[in-house]
Every structure is written in C-alpha cells, then in structure tokens.
Amino acid sequence: MKAESITTSAKIETAVLVAVSTRQQRPEQTEEYLDELEFLATTAGAITKAKFVQNLDHPDKRTYVGSGKLEEIEAYVTAYDIDMVIFDDDLSPSQVRNLENHFQCKILDRSLLILNIFSIRAQTAQAKVQVELAQYQYVLPRLTRMWTHLQKQKGGVGMRGPGETELETDRRIIKHRISLLKDKLSKIDKQSQTRRQNRDRMVRAALVGYTNVGKSTLMQAVAKADVFAENKLFATVDSTVRKVVIDRIPFLLTDTVGFIRKLPTTLIECFKSTLDEIREADVLIHVVDISHASFEEHIDVVKRTLAEIGVTDKPTVLVFNKIDLYEKQLRREAHERRMLEEMGQAPDYEEEPQEDLIERLKRTYHGKDAQTTVFISASKKKNMDEFKKEVLRKVRERHFEIFPNYEKEDWEWGGNFDLS
Structure with a gap:
C-alpha cells in the first residue's frame, strides 16, 4: 500500500476586503485605498479573493456597512469558504463583536493587519517588544472571544472569585503583560538613548x-x-x-x-x-x-x-x-x-517640448x-x-x-x- 504524502506547509488564508466610500472621498481614492489594503494583506500572507465597497455618508455604527451589503458579503464568504474579512478602517469593539457574530470567521481592520505585519517583520528584541505591546494595547478594549484557552476555575485563595468571568481574567492577564512590556521597553529605551548620546x-x-x-x-x-x-x-x-x-x-x-x-x-x-x-x-x-x-x-x-x-x-x-x-x-x-x-x-492636448x-x-x-x-x-x-x-x-x-x-x-x- 502506497503511503500518503504528508505536507507540513501552512494553509494560505483567503480574504475579502471591505471599504466605505463617503462623500468626502472620491471613488478613485477608495479603490486606491483598497489596492493598498490588498498589498498589506499580501504582505501578511493572505490572498484577496474579492473587494466590496459600500457608499455611505459615514460607516454604520453597528456593522460598518449597511445590512444589504452585509448580506452580500456574507453570501460570498459562505460560498467560497473565506477565512477572513478585512476592513479598511479601524473597527470599534462593538463593531468587531457584531461582525464576529455575523460572519463566524476572522475579522480584521486595517490597524490589526498592520500590527500583524509588524509582528512578522520585527527582528530585534526592541522591535519585538514594541510590536507585542502595541498588539496588547489594541486587543485589550476589543476582547470578545479572542481567547478561549482558560477553563472554568473554582473559587478560593489564589483563584478567581466565583463572580469573575473568563473575559475579566483575560483582561487581567493582558494588563499585567502590558505592564511588564512597558518596563522592559523602558529599559531598552534607556540603552538606545545611551547609544545615541555616544554618537552625538x-x-x-x-x-x-x-x-x-x-x-x-x-x-x-x-x-x-x-x-x-x-x-x-x-x-x-x-x-x-x-x-x-x-x-x-x-x-x-x-x-x-x-x-x-x-x-x-x-x-x-x-x-x-x-x-x-x-x-x-x-x-x-x-x-x-x-x-x-x-x-x-x-x-x-x-x-x-x-x-x-x-x-x-x-x-x-x-x-x-x-x-x-x-x-x-x-x-x-x-x-x-x-x-x-x-x-x-x-484627445486634444498641447504637445510639450522635448x-x-x-x-x-x-x-x-x-x-x-x-x-x-x-x-x-x-x-x-x-x-x-x-x-x-x-x-x-x-x-x-x-x-x-x-x-x-x-x-x-x-x-x-x-x-x-x-x-x-
């Protein structure tokens, strides 16, 4: 019997891009912003399958786009088994929560995508700490179901109280990590400042x-x-x-x-x-x-x-x-x-001199x-x-x-x- 080949390469994720075109923004600008967002997605390792543009005076407070466009995007995501939906603007915590409930797939906004690219590109200890701190500061107000690693804990000394939820535990862990990273970054900043002073x-x-x-x-x-x-x-x-x-x-x-x-x-x-x-x-x-x-x-x-x-x-x-x-x-x-x-x-135009x-x-x-x-x-x-x-x-x-x-x-x- 012939042995099956086993591949360890990571699956290339697929994405659709979403933007809102307002009155203050020309349609050509919206297309250009989406092209740049596609370049960002490619840099992060994702393949863009489709782009959606919604014409609104301003992004919808609940879901960024209107209900009709939301259904259109959902139909495409479901039909083509898309891994993530990327939005061209920053999403509020409530928008992230509503969109996650609606699509049941990854929801990213422009800032989170850029943070992901920075995390891939960071090489030095300083850059890695800077990026990790920025990621935690971004994630903290947007915590929904991002972390599901914690199981139910019993109350007691050194344990969470019976009234504390898993989400609150996650927040406490992240705040503690942010504090540690800030201290670490402060020490690195002092070292960097010393090196710069030596170059004065x-x-x-x-x-x-x-x-x-x-x-x-x-x-x-x-x-x-x-x-x-x-x-x-x-x-x-x-x-x-x-x-x-x-x-x-x-x-x-x-x-x-x-x-x-x-x-x-x-x-x-x-x-x-x-x-x-x-x-x-x-x-x-x-x-x-x-x-x-x-x-x-x-x-x-x-x-x-x-x-x-x-x-x-x-x-x-x-x-x-x-x-x-x-x-x-x-x-x-x-x-x-x-x-x-x-x-x-x-077209009529004046010939410029050579x-x-x-x-x-x-x-x-x-x-x-x-x-x-x-x-x-x-x-x-x-x-x-x-x-x-x-x-x-x-x-x-x-x-x-x-x-x-x-x-x-x-x-x-x-x-x-x-x-x-």
Whole structure:
C-alpha cells in the first residue's frame, strides 16, 4: 500500500476586503485605498479573493456597512469558504463583536493587519517588544472571544472569585503583560538613548518616507550596507544605522520604518525610541516613489506623521526615487496616445517640448517648500552623484558647526567627490 504524502506547509488564508466610500472621498481614492489594503494583506500572507465597497455618508455604527451589503458579503464568504474579512478602517469593539457574530470567521481592520505585519517583520528584541505591546494595547478594549484557552476555575485563595468571568481574567492577564512590556521597553529605551548620546559628536541623517518607496534600497546603494529590501510594505521595521563617509565628511545614516495612511496610534506610541532616531537626526532625507500615482498624497502623509512626532523644521532633502519606473510610465502613455491618434481618437492636448525628464522634473519641483530636491533611481544607481552632493551640502553645514576647525579650508566640490 502506497503511503500518503504528508505536507507540513501552512494553509494560505483567503480574504475579502471591505471599504466605505463617503462623500468626502472620491471613488478613485477608495479603490486606491483598497489596492493598498490588498498589498498589506499580501504582505501578511493572505490572498484577496474579492473587494466590496459600500457608499455611505459615514460607516454604520453597528456593522460598518449597511445590512444589504452585509448580506452580500456574507453570501460570498459562505460560498467560497473565506477565512477572513478585512476592513479598511479601524473597527470599534462593538463593531468587531457584531461582525464576529455575523460572519463566524476572522475579522480584521486595517490597524490589526498592520500590527500583524509588524509582528512578522520585527527582528530585534526592541522591535519585538514594541510590536507585542502595541498588539496588547489594541486587543485589550476589543476582547470578545479572542481567547478561549482558560477553563472554568473554582473559587478560593489564589483563584478567581466565583463572580469573575473568563473575559475579566483575560483582561487581567493582558494588563499585567502590558505592564511588564512597558518596563522592559523602558529599559531598552534607556540603552538606545545611551547609544545615541555616544554618537552625538557625529552628524546624523535619517531616511524617512512612505512605506515601500525604496529607502532600504537607497541605504544599500549609499552605505554599501547589507540591509533587507523587498517589494512589500513594511519590509523594514527595525531601524538600521550605518556610518557613511562622503568626500572626507563622516556621518551616520539611519534607515527608519516607513509611514502609511491610518498608521495605528499604538504603533507610533510604542515605536517612540525608533522614532527618536528621526527626532534627533540633524538632516532628513525624505524619499518619495515618483512612479506611484498618489505620490503627492504620500508626501502629505509623511509630513503629517512627522508633525505628530514633533519633527517639522529640520533641513530636508526631498528625494524622488524610481524615476526609471516613471520613465516607463511616460513611454507607455506616449505609446497609448500614438495608438489613439492612429485610430483618430486622440484627445486634444498641447504637445510639450522635448526635454530631459530630470530637467523637466527639476523645473516642476525644485524649490518647493524650500527643500533641496533631487531625482534618482536607487535600484539603477541613476543620478546618485547629485544625490550624494546634495546630502553632503546639508550634512557639511551641521558637521562644521560641531567641528569648526575640521579642514574647512581644504573642503571643495571636486573630482574626489565619492563614497568611501
């Protein structure tokens, strides 16, 4: 008799995504948010099978969507044996409870999904503690039937009283764990602060930006560092610091966690020490994916998040990355226009004069918000010399404040400009 093969690989879970489109939100925005939510689900290891959009003035207080849409989603979940339903906004504890009772499957909102991804990506002890603390703080007010591991206990000394429910026991366990994690994180924060103080005599530059814009790839290119980079959201959770020397000027370059729309507040609070790398940086390098259709909104999200953590007035280099992908998009659009012209369906538009892409982008964005602006492709190493030169300008100003006698008279823009 032939032995049956046994597989130990985990089952890939399936999901449906749900969003509410309000009057304040354009339909295209809703679709884009759902696309980003799908990318988050993929990063977490789930396969998206369907997307549902409900048009409402505001999300329903009981079930997020209306009763008709709820039945439509339930029918699909039942018919295709879907493992989870993911909602694009944060759900209240009562909404979670009502939806769990209705669907009888996993219910996740955007924040919980992001927390799950962070838990997968965290590598250092500090990041793991930060993520675990954020998860417990998220779960505590939403406890329903999440934990069913406790059996009935009898009353007595050292045991729960006869009037105490399993849910109350769970809350007590979680509160105790939160207290322990906060103490542990406080000790780690003090150690991190000591390490940063030991680096005070060196200029610090921090890479910031929306998630998946190429910060880690840029870190690899500039610092020649073995930094993990992947085309997934939140590929980097732990901050990485490397020493860089450009034209005899040394400085520290930090790769930080990416920002995203609706970033959970608990994560911002728990990642305080990681975000301190940004707060205490002398220069910010704001990386933007110019090939993304909503890159200007991404810029606004990053600026708002920086304002939330009290970072608003630091010298900044605005780096538009992935110009190679942007050029491909422009060529594709030009090809589509030519096809329409041949079919006699070309829309009316003014032909722009032929001009180098980077020069045209400089004309558009240079000087915006008084920031230094450069255009690069980190993966293709395109225009990296200009990037290094502009970063060095910012770093050099701060460097000579710390070391006013550091060979200032010998420093020039010259042919020896290079990364050592």
